Amino acid sequence: MDAQVTLTVDGTRHQLPVDTRTTLLDLMRERLGNTSPKKGCDHGQCGACTVLLDGQRQLPCLALAVAHDGAEIVTADGLAPAGELHPVQQAFLDADAFQCGYCTPGQVCSAVGVIEEAGRGWPSHATADVTAELSPEQALTHDEVAERMSGNLCRCAAYVNIVPAVQQAAGVQA
Template identity: 80%
Template sequence: MDAEISLRVDGESHRLTVDTRTTLLDALRERLGNTSPKKGCDHGQCGACTVLLDGQRSLICLALAVAHDGAEITTADGLAPAGELHPVQQAFLEQDAFQCGYCTPGQVCSAVGVLDEVARGWPSHVTEDLTGDVELSDAEVSERMSGNLCRCAAYENITPAVQQAGAR
């Protein structure tokens, strides 16, 4: 069954027809040709499809497109204009926080979300004092970035990259 929806992706508006079964991830990758968010598991188990969905980091492999009519999506490719890089992307480059690059756009979007969540004072599993302020320690970054699997295992570099971007 088909449905017509509109999406705003990386600042551009689209009107498109999707199957009710189509996920936002497949809508982007297979309908709109935006392959910045990746499909690693298709079940919310790896984080490669992380984008900012209406401002919050989300896994769009688990989001039905039809249920997000009118949504605003920012992928890693939409974080900075062509030829420029977002501070998180620049930090990933400098820290060599990736190898194969497949999980990277999801890591980058997740990191942008993490920095925003920390700025809003959201606690995490490793926050010692739930009633206090949140400090961006390495343990906080690692815990918060744990929804993004990296099989090349660049974690040791991802954490400082997020710290570097967060310090700006």
């Protein structure tokens, strides 16, 4: 059964019929030709497909397109529509925070989400006192960033450079 869905992906509005079983990831990759989010595990375990869905990091492999009618999605490609790199993208380059690059778009989107969450003072599982007000410096220590980014796997093990890249993009001293 098809349903009509309207989505804005990287600033472009799309209105199209979709099978109600279609995931956001498959819609973006197969129907819209947006291959920035990668299909890794297709089970929500690797984070390669991470995007910003209505401003928050999400795994589109686990989201049905019909459940997000009207949503705004930003992929790593859409973070810098004017052609200049987003600060997180630049930090990943500066810190050499990737190897093969397959997980990088998901890592970058997750990092943007992490920085925004930390800016709101959201605690993580690594936060010692979840009731305390957190400054960005407290919310983005090495352990905090590592925990917050733990849903994004890298088979090449570029983690040693990913954490400093996130801290650099946030303007936090490592």
